[in-house]
Amino acid sequence: MLEVKNLHVSIEDQQILKGIDLSVNPGEIHAVMGPNGSGKSTLAQVLAGREGYQITQGEVTYHDHDLLDMAPEDRAREGIFLAFQYPVEIPGVNSTYFLRTGLNEILKHRGQEQLDAMDFMTLIRKKLELVEMDESFLKRPVNDGFSGGEKKRHEILQMAVLEPSLAILDETDSGLDIDALRIVANGVNQLHGPDKSAIIVTHYQRLLDYIVPDVVHVLVDGRIVRSGDKNLALELEEKGYDWIKEAEAVQAGE
Amino acid sequence: MAQTTDNIRQYLDHFKRFEESLNGQADSAVHTLRRDSIARFASLGLPTTRDEAWRFTSLAALARTDFAPAPPYKQDLTTTALTPFLFPGLDGIQLVFVNGDYVDEFSNAETLPDGVKVMNLATALKTETALVEEHLGRHLDDDQAFAALNTAFIRDGAFIYLPQNAVLDQPVHLLFLSTAAAEATVSHPRNLIVAGANSRATIVESYAGIDGQVYLTNALTEVIVDAGATLEHCNIQRQSQTAFHLANMQIRSARSSQFTSTSVSLGGRLARHDIHALLAGESCETTLNGLYLASGEQHVDNHTLLEHAQPHCPSHEFYKGILDGKATGSFRGKIYVHRQAQQTNAYQSNQNLLLSDKAQINSKPQLEIYADDVKCSHGSTVGRLDPDAIFYLRSRGLSEETAVAVLTRAFAGEVLERIKLEPVRQKLEQLVDYELATNRKNRDRDE
Numbered sequence: 001m002l003e004v005k006n007l008h009v010s011i012e013d014q015q016i017l018k019g020i021d022l023s024v025n026p027g028e029i030h031a032v033m034g035p036n037g038s039g040k041s042t043l044a045q046v047l048a049g050r051e052g053y054q055i056t057q058g059e060v061t062y063h064d065h066d067l068l069d070m071a072p073e074d075r076a077r078e079g080i081f082l083a084f085q086y087p088v089e090i091p092g093v094n095s096t097y098f099l100r101t102g103l104n105e106i107l108k109h110r111g112q113e114q115l116d117a118m119d120f121m122t123l124i125r126k127k128l129e130l131v132e133m134d135e136s137f138l139k140r141p142v143n144d145g146f147s148g149g150e151k152k153r154h155e156i157l158q159m160a161v162l163e164p165s166l167a168i169l170d171e172t173d174s175g176l177d178i179d180a181l182r183i184v185a186n187g188v189n190q191l192h193g194p195d196k197s198a199i200i201v202t203h204y205q206r207l208l209d210y211i212v213p214d215v216v217h218v219l220v221d222g223r224i225v226r227s228g229d230k231n232l233a234l235e236l237e238e239k240g241y242d243w244i245k246e247a248e249a250v251q252a253g254e
Numbered sequence: 255m256a257q258t259t260d261n262i263r264q265y266l267d268h269f270k271r272f273e274e275s276l277n278g279q280a281d282s283a284v285h286t287l288r289r290d291s292i293a294r295f296a297s298l299g300l301p302t303t304r305d306e307a308w309r310f311t312s313l314a315a316l317a318r319t320d321f322a323p324a325p326p327y328k329q330d331l332t333t334t335a336l337t338p339f340l341f342p343g344l345d346g347i348q349l350v351f352v353n354g355d356y357v358d359e360f361s362n363a364e365t366l367p368d369g370v371k372v373m374n375l376a377t378a379l380k381t382e383t384a385l386v387e388e389h390l391g392r393h394l395d396d397d398q399a400f401a402a403l404n405t406a407f408i409r410d411g412a413f414i415y416l417p418q419n420a421v422l423d424q425p426v427h428l429l430f431l432s433t434a435a436a437e438a439t440v441s442h443p444r445n446l447i448v449a450g451a452n453s454r455a456t457i458v459e460s461y462a463g464i465d466g467q468v469y470l471t472n473a474l475t476e477v478i479v480d481a482g483a484t485l486e487h488c489n490i491q492r493q494s495q496t497a498f499h500l501a502n503m504q505i506r507s508a509r510s511s512q513f514t515s516t517s518v519s520l521g522g523r524l525a526r527h528d529i530h531a532l533l534a535g536e537s538c539e540t541t542l543n544g545l546y547l548a549s550g551e552q553h554v555d556n557h558t559l560l561e562h563a564q565p566h567c568p569s570h571e572f573y574k575g576i577l578d579g580k581a582t583g584s585f586r587g588k589i590y591v592h593r594q595a596q597q598t599n600a601y602q603s604n605q606n607l608l609l610s611d612k613a614q615i616n617s618k619p620q621l622e623i624y625a626d627d628v629k630c631s632h633g634s635t636v637g638r639l640d641p642d643a644i645f646y647l648r649s650r651g652l653s654e655e656t657a658v659a660v661l662t663r664a665f666a667g668e669v670l671e672r673i674k675l676e677p678v679r680q681k682l683e684q685l686v687d688y689e690l691a692t693n694r695k696n697r698d699r700d701e
Binding site: 051077 | 667
């Protein structure tokens, strides 16, 4: 579904990603772990289409499209969803309106019938239950005045409504208490299916107690230095990132 | 310079003709006021960009234009012609003025509570002389040329009077329309609103042009808010794109009163709004909200002064502007706190959104504080839409164009949502949507 080949990315001439290879098949959950500054969030942002990054080398294909050539909205319409690390506050834009407009754009793209206000409310009430959010959220402006935890749950709510084929969670677990973490994980697990994949970008292993990844990648200094199964995450948790950095240094020295 | 003098002369000529037409009234108190005012106007002259208050608003084009006094209304409008300027669902009192003249057939002010007066000023000058004279022109700033000019030509406009404890549940809509004439014309609508102690009312003023003719509207509204009164006010400017619009509002608030005004400026080639709110009694509250949209070669200027003269008064000012095309604008918000106005709590915010490279705005907050125990804050921003917010919306499937439109509309919505009268708010939302959509089309065409 997603093929990342030798991806090199810079911001203002500083190289952040230095040759990423990543292959995600339908139904797989990948965890991308790594210390701060390793380039995890850059990878997530580049996949979602954020401007301001220079792709200096490499390519990304998604369902046989050249992903890097697609506008952010086209990626969203093709089923890519980024749960933001820092969801943006948008005063004056009503949450319901925002979400319904996005969903209808996606439905239109898929050639499906768009939802009117009534049908949308029926849908969103179910999704609200999933993330244990109150209906009053819908009347508020997008993320405006939301607490950190509310913002993250709101991201998962959006994901549940838009039902992406590839969900990218950018440190959605950071700053969450254990209850919110469970809700977020539950949302991801509910959405997961044979044709629905996820990339979970995280610093810590704890989210992976709830969401079991098929593959774990460790990103250090812009490169994936190791990939393995879920046990790799546990090993990292136990030994810390220094362990892998040192192991890398030894390898490089050989 | 010669040109400026010529253009003062045209107003002096207008005055001479006006005076001749007044036969019999030339000895009245109001006429003394007019005469003093034309003399003051003559000595002040038209402001230039050398005057600090007009630094960013050039009146050169206005000074070059020869205006004739707006001719009397020719009874040539149908009710249908008015429809676009009314608010569907606003069930209230309505006074309509065309080219400065009151038009009885379009107006409706029959059912009023005891003692409440809602009528045109020309009538009130005859039938409510004492009441009018008690307030008319009593609290005007004497350094403003256009206020003096308006006062010199006091003839018609709205007169609203609420006695003590009166409650006017129905909103009042004052509609000032300008229609096409063969030449450029000028009118000077004058409104006087007196809200007695503990009274309550909601008043909407709108100014609009029916055709694309050059004209000048030089309006002045005096508002007296007596102790404990609550006045909700809305000012909507939808003049023709070729019009000059000068509007001045002077408010005097007494103890424990509340005055809220939301001004929405959409039209005009040049629109200037002066507001001077004097908080003249303890614990009175004043709120000024504003939204201005300008595109093409429009120029819009909001010049406000909140003058805290007594202690314990809160004031809030919240203005937002959206400029597109080659539009230019100016915002000046001054908060003046007198020495005795302790415990003043004044908050001011002015945010501007520039949608094109060529649009420009000068935003200048000013604090002048002589009391030592006050809370005053101000913030002013000029900028573009937040790229993070645009990306966020696009990442949820909204096109870039939709994302920009949604965010722009939301920016304006933060002012519109403060309008309590639902029919007025809804209509303004439509007008703003239409305006923003038109600007978008023009932008696409120009690119």
